[in-house]
Amino acid sequence: MGYYLPWxxxxxxxxxIGGGLLSTLTPYTATGKWVGYQILAGAGRGAGFQTPIIAVxxxxxxxxxxxxxxxxxxxxxxxxxxxxxxxDVIFSTGLKTLIPKYEPDVSAQVVIAxxxxxxxxxxxxxxxxxVLKAYAKSVxxxxxxxxxxxxxxxxxxFGMGWKDIRKKKPTTEQDV
Numbered sequence: 001m002g003y004y005l006p007w008x009x010x011x012x013x014x015x016x017i018g019g020g021l022l023s024t025l026t027p028y029t030a031t032g033k034w035v036g037y038q039i040l041a042g043a044g045r046g047a048g049f050q051t052p053i054i055a056v057x058x059x060x061x062x063x064x065x066x067x068x069x070x071x072x073x074x075x076x077x078x079x080x081x082x083x084x085x086x087x088d089v090i091f092s093t094g095l096k097t098l099i100p101k102y103e104p105d106v107s108a109q110v111v112i113a114x115x116x117x118x119x120x121x122x123x124x125x126x127x128x129x130x131v132l133k134a135y136a137k138s139v140x141x142x143x144x145x146x147x148x149x150x151x152x153x154x155x156x157x158f159g160m161g162w163k164d165i166r167k168k169k170p171t172t173e174q175d176v
Contacts, residue, residue, distance in 0.1 A: 002166040004058070005157065008051045012154025014044025019146030025139070027132045041146070048153055049076065051160075058165040083149070087142045094138030103130035111135075 001007075018041025025034055056068045092112060099108040106127050114122040116135070123131050 002164050004051050004054045005160050005162050007047045008157035008160055011044050011048030011051060012150050012157050014040055015048060016147045016150025018044050019143045019150055023140040023143035026136050055160055090141050090145060091138050094141045095134060098134035098137050099131060102134045103127045106131055
């Protein structure tokens with residue numbers, strides 16, 4: 001393609017659409033849908049993770065590339081850790097508010113302590129549908145953050161500029 005801007009723009013679009021679609025999942029969503037939504041979101045994230053690397057390597061002078069790449073890798077890793085924390089707070093807060101809404105007889109703290117794989121051990125079969133609904137809605141809230149960050153990436157991607165990164169053929173006297 002020769003340009004990195006289309007990949008950055010596509011990344012923002014695919015990530016936000018994928019995050020939005022993933023926020024529609026319920027415990028009863030067909031497997032094909034959630035697999036397709038994950039592929040869409042993953043394609044967006046994959047393109048977005050590599051695009052800044054290509055941009056840095058093709059924009060900066062060689063003497064600055066190593067420092068810029070270090071800063072970029074640090075920022076990408078730190079951002080992942082920070083947003084993992086944001087997501088955990090959003091998810092836990094969602095569970096604490098939604099479990100009492102859908103299943104008032106169940107303790108949100110007990111469900112959180114049990115974790116996703118231990119829900120069936122601490123919740124009765126009678127209360128399970130409401131707890132699963134609260135769990136699904138809490139996950140939805142996390143995907144709202146993903147969709148929003150995709151939109152932010154889309155908007156800021158236009159600041160990368162339109163630069164041709166294809167190698168130019170050297171011109172010789174015969175070509176002139």
